Structure formats: structure tokens, C-alpha cells
Amino acid sequence: MRSLMLKLLTTIIALSSLSLFAADINAELDQKVTTFLQKAVSTNESYTFEKAIILKKEEMKDLAGWMVYFVRIDLKLTKQEGKKISVNDIVFTNGKILSKDFVDINSGRSIKGSYSLDVEASAYNKEHLLAGDFNAPHKIVVFSDPLCPFCMDFVPEVIADVQKHPETFALFYYHFPLNIHPAAPTLVKAMLLAEIQGDKEIVQKVYKEFFDIKESDEKAILGIFNKALNKNFTVAQINQAHIIKQLDSDQELANNLMVNGTPTIYFDGKKDDTKRTYRNFIKESK
Known part of the structure; x- marks a missing residue:
């Protein structure tokens, strides 16, 4: 019995030593990577x-x-x-x-x-819920720019699909205005203000307009938005601290997930380059 105990103890010590050795190697490799960068x-x-x-x-x-x-x-x-x-x-x-x-x-x-990196559960919050049932079994996260031509086609489509099957999907929308669209940040800030004021369908309305704004002056951009959507927002209103903070928060999540373009889609936490995986689950709701 004592001999068996000694063998077990020897095995445990050996395994522990291997684990510590592996940890040292991993730490050394991590340091090599960061030093190289x-x-x-x-x-x-x-x-x-x-x-x-x-x-x-x-x-x-x-x-x-x-x-x-x-x-x-x-x-x-x-x-x-x-x-x-x-x-x-x-x-x-x-x-x-x-x-x-x-x-x-x-x-x-x-x-x-x-x-790719996975979306954490904290991204599934009611502030970003755009369509569907918050407690639905399948979660879709979309990062989008309202001036992105591909987003103009995709976002209305995915919204419509989720609205038809709310018991299956919850759709969460995050703003990610691209640098190649100088008017996008102004447009997004106006969208955020509209939502704060109670216009819960502002995303659908903006994508329905198919904006093609070439302006770079914020006042001119806002004028186009106001006219199209019957608003009277001012530049000062859309640049309030809490609106800037919300936009920065969306962009921070995108950066942390290494999002580089739009639309970028995650289905049940995993990046979906096909942007169509969710459709395989529509049959579940029938």
C-alpha cells in the first residue's frame, strides 16, 4: 500500500513539474511575441x-x-x-x-x-437590442455603417427575418462608422439622439433612405438627415457627452473584437463570414 502511495505521489509531482515547465515556456513565448511587436x-x-x-x-x-x-x-x-x-x-x-x-x-x-475573437455575453444587452426576443435562443450581433452599400442591403434583410421569427432570434445592433465615410459619424450621432428621444425605429428608417452623403461639413450632413427624417436636431445636440460616449462604447467593442469592416456579423458568439448562418435556424421556428 505504501509503495502504491509513493508511486502516486511521484506521478503527481512529475505532472506538476511538467505543468510548471509548460507555463514557463508559454510565458517566455508571450514575452517574445510582445517584444518582437x-x-x-x-x-x-x-x-x-x-x-x-x-x-x-x-x-x-x-x-x-x-x-x-x-x-x-x-x-x-x-x-x-x-x-x-x-x-x-x-x-x-x-x-x-x-x-x-x-x-x-x-x-x-x-x-x-x-x-476571430468571440462575442462575450455582455454584448447582449437591451440597449442594443434592435429586433426579436431578448431571451431568444439564438443571438445575432451586427456591426454596421449606415453609409456602407453592403450594409444597406443586408441590415434591412436581417431585421425583417428576425421580426418574422422573434421567438428564435435576438438581433443586437452596434454602430461602426468607417473612416472611408466621413459623414457616417454625424449620421450615427443623429441616430443615437433620435433613439434617446424615443424613435425606436430610427435604424430601419435610416437604412430605408439609402443615404449617399458626400458632404463633410457636420451642419450640412445633419441638415440632410433632418430633412429626410423630419427632425430638427442641432450640431450641439448630437455632440452631447452622453451621445459621444455611447458611440465610443460601440467602437470600443468593435476594436476589441478586431472588427475591420461592415457589415460584420456574429451568430451565437462566433463570427459569421457567410452572414447567412442564422437562416439555417429559421426552420426551427416553423
Whole structure:
């Protein structure tokens, strides 16, 4: 009996040692990745490196011995005191080599797109519920820009589908105005103000208008919005602190999830590049 106990104790100690050794190796690899990223960022007069943060890491699906790292690099803007920008990226490493991407030899496609961060349950809140039943079994999260042509087609479609099957889906909408659409932030702030004032269908109304705004002046942009939707908002109203905070909050979530374009869709927490996975579950409600 004593001999058996000694063998068990020896095994436990050995396993514990292996676990500690693996943890040390992982910590060392993490440090290698962040140090490499710091050296890779060329400091210039516009910004300085602040830190590199590992958001998540996991073993690669198709390449043994390789890890995929989801990272965020924070940079301080030198000409705007207190301001910083964050750059999200995905990198791959086997401990000796770090790669920005791999390409599938058969399809010619980047494999970086097959990796993504999952949406946490906190994103499913009533403030962002656009359609469907909050307690529905399937959750859809959409990041969208009202001036994005692809969003103009997709968002009304997914809203209509969810409205037809509210017992199956809950649709959560997040604003993500793109830099390529200078008028989008103004339009989004006006949408947020309208919603605060009780217009719960403002998203549907805006997408129905199919806005194509070339203006860059905020007052002119707001004038187009007001005329189309029978509002009388002022520039001061849409730039109230609580509206800016709400827009920043939406964009922060998008940045944390490494959202780069619109529309970006998540179904039950997983990024859905097809944007059509939810339709497979419509049959459940029939």
C-alpha cells in the first residue's frame, strides 16, 4: 500500500513539474511575441509605442506546433497629449518564427480570416437590442455603417427575418462608422439622439433612405438627415457627452473584437463570414 502511495505521489509531482515547465515556456513565448511587436513598430514623430497586449492565444487549427496570437498595440499620439490609438492584429508563431499570415496553397486565400475573437455575453444587452426576443435562443450581433452599400442591403434583410421569427432570434445592433465615410459619424450621432428621444425605429428608417452623403461639413450632413427624417436636431445636440460616449462604447467593442469592416456579423458568439448562418435556424421556428 505504501509503495502504491509513493508511486502516486511521484506521478503527481512529475505532472506538476511538467505543468510548471509548460507555463514557463508559454510565458517566455508571450514575452517574445510582445517584444518582437514592440521592435517592429517604427516610432516616429506622430506616435510612440506604449504597450502590446495579448488579447487571446490558441493553437493553430491546421499547423501543428504553431500558435495564433490576437494582439493589440497601443500607441501614444505625440501631437495630441493624452490621446492614443490602438491597432489590432493577428500573428502566428512556432517559437522561432513569427508570421503575419499564411496562404492556403489550394485556394490562395489567407487563413488569417478563419480566426476571430468571440462575442462575450455582455454584448447582449437591451440597449442594443434592435429586433426579436431578448431571451431568444439564438443571438445575432451586427456591426454596421449606415453609409456602407453592403450594409444597406443586408441590415434591412436581417431585421425583417428576425421580426418574422422573434421567438428564435435576438438581433443586437452596434454602430461602426468607417473612416472611408466621413459623414457616417454625424449620421450615427443623429441616430443615437433620435433613439434617446424615443424613435425606436430610427435604424430601419435610416437604412430605408439609402443615404449617399458626400458632404463633410457636420451642419450640412445633419441638415440632410433632418430633412429626410423630419427632425430638427442641432450640431450641439448630437455632440452631447452622453451621445459621444455611447458611440465610443460601440467602437470600443468593435476594436476589441478586431472588427475591420461592415457589415460584420456574429451568430451565437462566433463570427459569421457567410452572414447567412442564422437562416439555417429559421426552420426551427416553423
